[in-house]
Structure formats: C-alpha cells, structure tokens
Amino acid sequence: MFEQGRPVFSLEVFPPKKDGSLDKVKTTLGELASLQPDYISVTYGAGGTAAGLSCELSAYLKQQLGVEPLAHLTCINSSRSQVEQVLGRMREEQIENVLALRGDRVPDVPPQKDFQHADELMRFIRQNYDFSLAGACYPEGHPDSADLQEDTQSLRLKQEAGAEYLVTQLFFDTDTYFHLLDRTAAAGVDLPIQPGIMPIVRLNQIQRTVALSSASLPAAFSKMISRYEQDPDGLYKAGIQYAVSQCLALLAGGAPGVHIYTMNNADVAKQVYAGIRTALGREEK
Numbered sequence: 430m431f432e433q434g435r436p437v438f439s440l441e442v443f444p445p446k447k448d449g450s451l452d453k454v455k456t457t458l459g460e461l462a463s464l465q466p467d468y469i470s471v472t473y474g475a476g477g478t479a480a481g482l483s484c485e486l487s488a489y490l491k492q493q494l495g496v497e498p499l500a501h502l503t504c505i506n507s508s509r510s511q512v513e514q515v516l517g518r519m520r521e522e523q524i525e526n527v528l529a530l531r532g533d534r535v536p537d538v539p540p541q542k543d544f545q546h547a548d549e550l551m552r553f554i555r556q557n558y559d560f561s562l563a564g565a566c567y568p569e570g571h572p573d574s575a576d577l578q579e580d581t582q583s584l585r586l587k588q589e590a591g592a593e594y595l596v597t598q599l600f601f602d603t604d605t606y607f608h609l610l611d612r613t614a615a616a617g618v619d620l621p622i623q624p625g626i627m628p629i630v631r632l633n634q635i636q637r638t639v640a641l642s643s644a645s646l647p648a649a650f651s652k653m654i655s656r657y658e659q660d661p662d663g664l665y666k667a668g669i670q671y672a673v674s675q676c677l678a679l680l681a682g683g684a685p686g687v688h689i690y691t692m693n694n695a696d697v698a699k700q701v702y703a704g705i706r707t708a709l710g711r712e713e714k
C-alpha cells in the first residue's frame with residue numbers, strides 16, 4: 430500500500446468490551462467501509478482482553494466487507510502459547526497484517542515473561558509466520574523511554590526485527606511528527622511512518638486521551654477547547670476542523686498517509702474524510 434504512490438488512508442476501531450454489542454460495531458464498520466479506506470485496524474484489548482473479538486472483527490472486515498484488516502496484538506501480558514493461539518486463529522481467518530505491540534502494563538494483570546518488548550514479538554512472528562508487520566511509534570517519545578535517543582533506538586530495533594511500517598501515537602502538535610521523521614532518518618530508520626490523528630469532538634475525551642497518550646497540547650488546541658467548553662456542537666465541529674488541518678499539513682509535508690483514530694464514530698470519520706479527500710488524491714464521487 431505504501432508503494433502504491435498515493436497516500437494511505439486508514440481507520441482504527443476498537444472491539445466492544447463484551448460480545449453483546451458486536452452488532453453495533455459491525456454496523457459502524459459497514460459505514461466506515463463505505464469510505465474505502467486502504468485498511469482498518471482493530472485494537473487488542475489492554476491486558477489481552479477481548480482477543481477473540483479483535484480476531485472476529487478483523488475477519489468480518491476481510492470476509493464480509495472486503496476491507497483489509499490490520500489486527501493489533503500485544504504480548505506483555507501473554508505467554509508464548511497464548512500468542513501462538515491468537516496468531517493461529519488470525520492465520521485461519523486469512524488475516525495478513527499484524528500491528529505487533531508490547532502493550533501497556535495493566536495493574537490487575539501480571540506481566541508474563543515470554544516477550545518483554547515489541548521487537549521480540551516481531552522477531553518471533555517473522556521466524557514462525559508470514560504476516561506483514563507494523564509497529565507503533567511515538568512522536569513525543571514513549572513515556573518509558575529515558576530520552577528521545579533511546580526511543581529512536583527502539584524503532585531501529587523494530588525495523589531490524591521485520592517491521593515494514595510504523596504508525597504513530599496520536600499527537601496534536603503537528604511539528605512533533607516532522608521531528609520524529611528527522612530523528613528516525615538520522616538513526617537509519619527508513620520505514621514509512623504513518624501519522625495517527627484523533628479528532629477530539631467531546632470534552633470528556635480530552636482528559637482521558639491526554640492522560641493515556643501524554644500528548645502535549647499546543648496553544649491553538651487549548652484555545653479551541655476553552656472557546657467551546659460550554660458548546661458541545663461547536664466543539665464537535667472545531668475538533669473535526671482541527672483534525673482536518675493536521676491531516677492536510679501532514680500530507681502537504683509528505684506524510685505517506687494518515688491513520689484516523691475513529692473511536693468507533695463513523696460520522697466523525699466521514700467528516701474528516703470529506704475534508705481531506707482531495708489531499709488523499711481521491712476523486713469526488
């Protein structure tokens with residue numbers, strides 16, 4: 430996809446916490462599929478929960494909707510045999526692309542010993558399977574990294590372990606993406622790096638998102654939030670506009686595509702898509 434010569438447009442969804450609401454996510458996936466994304470990624474529940482649902486949704490995308498899935502897989506809370514089980518199921522479902530991650534340490538799930546870092550999982554998959562591999566990266570550095578140099582070094586390890594491209598954590602300061610490109614290039618990382626953008630359309634997303642991602646908030650973003658604090662409709666529109674502006678600046682600056690964290694909201698994805706369709710090189714329908 431990254432070699433096709435036009436920006437890669439992709440979306441991320443998460444599975445429901447319980448089986449019950451699977452129908453709702455499937456309806457959302459149908460709506461997202463109408464945007465003809467190059468792929469849709471499906472997250473893997475923190476601590477390895479909902480692993481089956483991630484596989485099921487990836488299979489649904491591939492077999493029922495004809496959309497290429499990118500299945501996330503974390504390893505820190507799984508044994509080697511648990512990882513093998515999930516990969517086996519992915520193979521049965523003809524899933525071809527895996528975003529191989531360490532995962533966050535979760536307080537109530539004791540970490541396992543078989544895999545300590547994403548590059549170990551990647552190496553294991555490379556040696557035993559033929560999935561195409563993606564890895565995660567962090568424009569402002571992963572919170573566990575001592576400094577940006579150490580952070581960049583871990584991306585080099587991912588490249589050496591067989592990652593074919595990287596997807597970034599969300600960020601609101603577009604410059605941080607270009608700084609990431611500079612530091613990775615200087616360290617010999619030459620993989621495509623697809624920026625991940627999360628449209629913030631509700632006030633309650635901010636605290637949660639910032640706490641989870643430790644993304645810094647540029648002045649323009651903070652100004653937008655205070656301006657629309659008491660105006661949910663205004664924030665919805667402004668949040669989409671902010672995400673659209675980020676995507677346009679990234680694409681204009683040469684990003685090889687954009688990945689939208691949809692938070693399972695098809696309307697948000699559609700509105701962002703409408704704002705960037707031309708920049709993605711897609712014809713108006």
Ligand code: FAD
Pocket residue numbers: 471472473474475476501502503528529530531532533534545546547548564565566567571572573574575579580583586596597598599625
């Ligand atoms: P790693 O690459 O292992 O990096 C973690 C830390 O260890 C970094 O500080 C790094 O510098 C360091 N490090 C890396 N390799 C080594 C090494 N060999 N030796 C020493 N230090 C090393 N979480 C989920 O639970 N489910 C998901 O579906 C999910 N999807 C995500 C998608 C994207 C695009 C991103 C950016 C993150 C996602 N996460 C998800 C969150 C992710 O699991 C966490 O950020 C996690 O803390 C780190 O995962 P990683 O794969 O980047 O880890």
